[in-house]
Amino acid sequence: METPVSLDTIRLAPKVLLHDHLDGGLRPESIIDLARAVDYRDLPSYDVDELGRWFHEAADSGSLERYLETFAHTVAVMQTRDALTRVAAECVEDLADDGVVYAEVRYAPELFQEGGLSLPEVVEAVQDGFRQGERLVASQGKRIRIGTLLCAMRQNARSAEIAELAVRYRDVEVVGFDIAGPEAGFPPTRNLDAFEYLRQQNAHFTIHAGEAFGLPSIWEALQHCGAERLGHGVRIVDDLKTDADGNVQLGRLAAYVRDRRIPLEMCPSSNLQTGAAPSIAEHPIGVLADLRFRVTVNTDNRLMSHCSMSGEFALLHETFGYGWSDIQRFTVNAMKSAFIGFDERLEVIETVIKPGYATLLG
Ligand SMILES: O=c1[nH]cnc2c1ncn2[C@H]1C[C@H](O)[C@@H](CO)O1
Ligand SMILES: [Zn+2]
Numbered sequence: 001m002e003t004p005v006s007l008d009t010i011r012l013a014p015k016v017l018l019h020d021h022l023d024g025g026l027r028p029e030s031i032i033d034l035a036r037a038v039d040y041r042d043l044p045s046y047d048v049d050e051l052g053r054w055f056h057e058a059a060d061s062g063s064l065e066r067y068l069e070t071f072a073h074t075v076a077v078m079q080t081r082d083a084l085t086r087v088a089a090e091c092v093e094d095l096a097d098d099g100v101v102y103a104e105v106r107y108a109p110e111l112f113q114e115g116g117l118s119l120p121e122v123v124e125a126v127q128d129g130f131r132q133g134e135r136l137v138a139s140q141g142k143r144i145r146i147g148t149l150l151c152a153m154r155q156n157a158r159s160a161e162i163a164e165l166a167v168r169y170r171d172v173e174v175v176g177f178d179i180a181g182p183e184a185g186f187p188p189t190r191n192l193d194a195f196e197y198l199r200q201q202n203a204h205f206t207i208h209a210g211e212a213f214g215l216p217s218i219w220e221a222l223q224h225c226g227a228e229r230l231g232h233g234v235r236i237v238d239d240l241k242t243d244a245d246g247n248v249q250l251g252r253l254a255a256y257v258r259d260r261r262i263p264l265e266m267c268p269s270s271n272l273q274t275g276a277a278p279s280i281a282e283h284p285i286g287v288l289a290d291l292r293f294r295v296t297v298n299t300d301n302r303l304m305s306h307c308s309m310s311g312e313f314a315l316l317h318e319t320f321g322y323g324w325s326d327i328q329r330f331t332v333n334a335m336k337s338a339f340i341g342f343d344e345r346l347e348v349i350e351t352v353i354k355p356g357y358a359t360l361l362g
Pocket of ligand 1: 021022023024064068071106107108111151180181182208211270300301
């Protein structure tokens with residue numbers, strides 16, 4: 001018998017997450033602990049519930065720039081080796097608790113040097129935390145694997161250095177690179193040398209594009225920079241036209257994205273907060289999934305958007321009526337689009353995802 005789809009049953013389903021920011025997913029209680037440890041006095045509240053609410057409300061601003069301002073507090077308490085390791089380990093535990101079996105978690109190493117850490121020290125502290133978290137989860141009989149993406153911030157000029165760092169740590173689960181931060185005024189083409197280097201090294205990268213800025217940003221990310229995936233990419237809907245008979249026509253860029261199976265890392269709750277989509281019912285994920293773009297579902301920032309993978313799927317189930325076969329398709333799409341090896345992706349699809357959904361489908 002088919003298991004009914006609900007938040008609780010979605011939590012049991014194996015899920016794959018490609019777009020989650022380490023500094024956007026801290027537990028409010030850990031932020032308070034870490035702030036006390038380093039005597040950081042600027043948190044808006046030292047009460048766990050109130051602080052959680054503050055992040056969600058402050059990020060609910062309708063603007064990417066204001067959304068990003070809330071990261072000042074999480075970044076401030078992540079300036080030591082121990083803090084980075086703890087935050088990374090807790091991230092793994094929280095994702096595994098939610099039924100995530102593979103996740104690519106990203107962060108910008110350049111933001112964590114205020115306490116004197118070198119870039120390699122930052123990366124090693126986070127990798128230690130991910131491995132600790134994976135071991136803990138395995139000892140509880142659950143399975144999760146974490147790949148890391150290193151981000152360079154668009155507004156800084158350190159992308160070449162961060163790209164080199166990603167390549168240096170590629171054999172210890174740093175699986176790719178990204179650029180993040182404010183989109184308007186910082187086109188991805190400012191980082192061409194980094195992308196050129198990554199391509200020469202056969203390394204993988206995704207680019208935040210088409211979130212706060214439209215089609216030109218997506219076009220540049222793909223055709224100038226060579227991005228393999230798009231972070232968000234929601235504005236690709238601007239290249240769809242509905243004709244008089246109600247048929248949707250794809251413009252050249254949208255057709256390219258669909259034909260080449262370019263993965264869209266869509267983050268519904270985050271998009272509502274930054275104003276990239278007006279409401280969940282009008283979120284482009286509906287039409288893009290109908291048109292069979294390679295859509296994936298992601299959290300972006302679990303703290304700021306007060307969300308989880310299971311919560312995002314529950315929201316989509318309520319809004320668009322998606323059932324297990326749709327959730328499985330999004331999950332397989334994500335696993336196919338991961339930056340780990342083909343054989344490793346296949347293994348997760350065949351041994352974890354397909355059997356998991358077969359059980360739920362009954
Ligand atoms: O949705 C986003 N768009 C652009 N940048 C973002 C988004 N969410 C988080 N960031 C930024 C803030 C973090 O400090 C940085 C690295 O994780 O990435
Ligand atoms: Zn993001």
